[in-house]
Every structure is written in structure tokens, then in C-alpha cells.
Amino acid sequence: MSERIPVVKIGRVLIASIPSDLGDDTALLLQEDLSKQIVEHAASGVIIDISALDIVDTFIGRMLARLASISRVLDALTIVVGMRPAVAITLTELGLTLGGVRTAINSDRAFEILQSLDVREEDDLADLADHVS
């Protein structure tokens, strides 16, 4: 029953696409896989594509929030992309705001956000180096 969601790595970014019917086991496996791979690949970002999901209930919402928190602890930014309008409207009505979860309209936008963060980090490091020398 429990299938593994494949995690793809592009540069320092990990990408996982959630299937349309997300079982609880699959969700837990994804959490494990992602935490492991963030450390393994020293990933700076995680993109979770939920465009196939036709609903997000509080359980899935909680899972996304947990993924975001775990990756933050591991120094990677998680961005959830592709939320359908009907899902967003339903979540709003439900009162679920997904606090702390960064979202982007699509993965292109998410890559831009992650790249701009990388650049900023490099700038900070350069500044630091200037101070030290």
C-alpha cells in the first residue's frame, strides 16, 4: 500500500511531487526520505509540488508544516508549489493558513526564490570575508 514518492535532485534543490491520493504511510516515508536527503546532499532548498493534490485537509496541512520545520532546522528552505485554486479557497474556509510554510505559484518561481537566497548568502559571506581580512 505505502509507496515511496521519488525525490529528484537538481543542483542543491530537492524536488518531490505529491501524488493525487496521499496516504498517511506515504506521507511519513516522504518526511523520512527528505530529511535524510537534505543532509546527504547538503540541500539548500526543497520544492514540494502539490499540483496533483485535489484536496489538502488538516492532516496533509500538518504534514507540510512539519516538512517545512524539519527542513528549516536542517538549513534548507521548503517551498510548496502548485496549490490548486479550489484547494486554496477550501483551506481559507477551513481556517487553515499553513503558517510558516513558504509557497510559490509554480516551481519556476520557487527556483527564483531559492536562487536569490543563495546569492544573498554568498554576498553575506563575502562581506564577512572583507571584514576579516
Added chain:
Amino acid sequence: MSTTNATRQIFTLLQDQRERIFPRWIEAVGARSRGRRSSAETQVELRPIFDALVAGVSGGGVNVDNPAYDELRAILAEYSRARARQGFTPSETAFAIFALREAALDTIHDASGSLDYADTAAFSKLVDGLGLITFEAFALARETVIVNQNEQLLELSTPVIKLWDGILAVPLVGTLDSARTQVVMEGLLQALVDTGSSHAIIDITGVPAVDTQVAQHLLKTVVAARLMGAECVISGIRPQIAQTIVDLGIEFGDIPTKANLADALKLAFARAGLHVRKLGLNA
């Protein structure tokens, strides 16, 4: 009972004089159709009405509320609907039915026969009843046409416009009701996905007033867009609307508002990391 008597009289009249009354009726209606209907078309339209009337009288007397008139009522309603759609006026439509009375009474007169007063009154009342049915169906049909037009207008009047790569705008014009706001907002959210835009401007310069529900829908849209990873700005809030929002106790929270579309666009540019600069004349 006199009604029973009247019923029999009227039934016999319609039945026996059918070949005389029906053509007369067709002629009268045709004369008023201003050439929009051929006599053959009129015949095709009115024959079922006549037949259903005869059936109605035989089964339900002169009382149009009787179930025996169900078929006639349905035919009349359909006839009125068709006429409403074709642009006939209500009086032209009702005339077509009232003309039956003249056609019948004239036929009797010509045949130098006569209906007594009670029978004439009963028949008159029957035709009046049928006229009222057409009136009602006609009004209902027109209402449906208006509702449909409103819906079409709604789709036309709320376009989502691309202002810049990644920046969309919906200029709302006219009175917003809850249903319309919902349609517009769902359209905006879908457009964000379709165009991959992260910024949206909801401009309500053309909206004279909002109620609590509409304000709530606007807010929910901004929250939903944010969940999807897009930021909204609301621009063009009129002073009266600002007062309503405060009076209703609606919390706009951290949703940015701008006085006009230009300021909202400036904010969207800034958020998208775009900078607009005036070029020097000699540059």
C-alpha cells in the same frame, strides 16, 4: 348546474364549428404578426393550443385550474416562452389568445346562432384565464432571459488582465454581489496558475459599495492567493467603502491597500524586483 350546461355548450361550439373558428383565429393572429409569421407557421403553432383547449373543456369544464388543462397550460407556457425569446411584446402574445374569443363569437354570430349570456360570460372567463397563463409564462421567460444576460455580462465584465510578466489585475466595475465576487475571485486565482503570476491587483475603483459578504470574499481571495504563493494588492477603495469596512468591523489586517491602480502597480513592481526609471532626454 349552469356551469355544466355552459361547458356542454362551449364544447359543442368548439367541436362543431372548429372548421370555421380555427381559420378565423389564424387569420386574426396572422394580421397582427407584422409579417414575422407565415399563416402556415401560425397554424402549426396554434393547432395544438386549440386541440388542448377542446380536451381541457371536455375534461375540466371552464375551470382552467382543473388538471384536465395541464397540457394546455404547458403548451401555452412554451408558446409564450418562444414568443418572449423571439422578441414579441407581451400584448402581442396575449392578443393571440384573446383573438380566439372574437373568432368563436363572430362564428356563432355569422351562423346566426347564439350563446346565452351565461355561456358567453363563462367562455370569456375561460379565454381570460388562458390569457393570464400566457402573461405569467411570458414574464417568467423574460426574467430568465435577463438572468442569462446578467451571467453573460458577468463573464464579459470581469476580465483578468496581464499588466506585466507575473503581474495580473482585475478591474471590478459595478455593483458586486456575493455570487459575482466569488466568480471573479475564482477566475483570478485560476489566472494566477495559468500565467504563473505571483502578483495580483484587485482594483475596485468602479465599485460604488460593498457589503460584509463581498468584503469577506475579497479578503478570502487575498488569503487564498497568499496560500498559493501570490501576493495581492487592493486598490481604488472609495471613501464610503473604507467607512463601511471599518463600520462593519472587518479586519483588513496586513493586506496592502493602495489609493489607485498606479500606486498598486508600483508596489507590485517593487515586490517583483522591478524598477521603473525615467530615461534622461539625451541618454
Added chain:
Amino acid sequence: MSADSDGERVDISTDADVVRVRQAVRAFALRAALSIVDQTKIITAASELARNALVHGGGGFARIALIEENGRVGVRAAFEDSGPGIVDLERALVGGISTAGGLGLGLSGSRRLVDLFALDSDSRGTRVTVTKWKR
């Protein structure tokens, strides 16, 4: 037409059954021709209630049906468990609280997603029925 002539029963005893409830509700929502947003709302509400029955009620079952009333068509989903019942109903319906590690929005949130919401809970179990009409 009788109210629920062609209902479907789905037992809820494992996590996978929650997915099965969602699939069943989706099928009925499609048959009722609900709008995409309304489909999403009723499926989400059903998912919350199925999980409630599983987590709080120790399992139970759902009955989903297409209904027709006064010319309106809709989807009705009823959930029944034989758990200990909801002790503080009022608080559970206000939302924001949670007793089993949820976000505390399951019951109050699903009520906001549907047109009709009926709840009945005692020491023998909890029964929740939700309805969404085609607009």
C-alpha cells in the same frame, strides 16, 4: 426519487480507508455535478470527519449518497463511530482546540465547508452528517 436509493458504505478502520472515503465522496460529487470548489469542499470535510471517526472514535463507517430534495441535487455523507463521544461539544465546534494532536479544525472547519451539518454524540458514539447542494 427516494432519498438515498444508491448510497455507498465505506468502513473506516485504517488510514487507507480515509483515502477510500475521499474517493467515494469524489465519485458522488462528480455525479451530482458539483462545481470544482464545492467538490473540493465536501471531499475535504469528508476527509476530516473520516479521520475523526478513525482517531477519536476508534473506527466506524461512512455512508455516502446522492440526494434529491425539492428539485435540488446534492451529496450527503454520514459518519458513524462507536467511540466515547465528544465530551465538550461546544468547544469542539468552536474550533482551535485539539485533543489528538490535530490542528483542532477538523469539526469546526468541516462545518464551514458544507451546507448542512448535523452532529449527534453521546457515550455510545458520534454521528455526523454533512450535505453539500449543487448550486
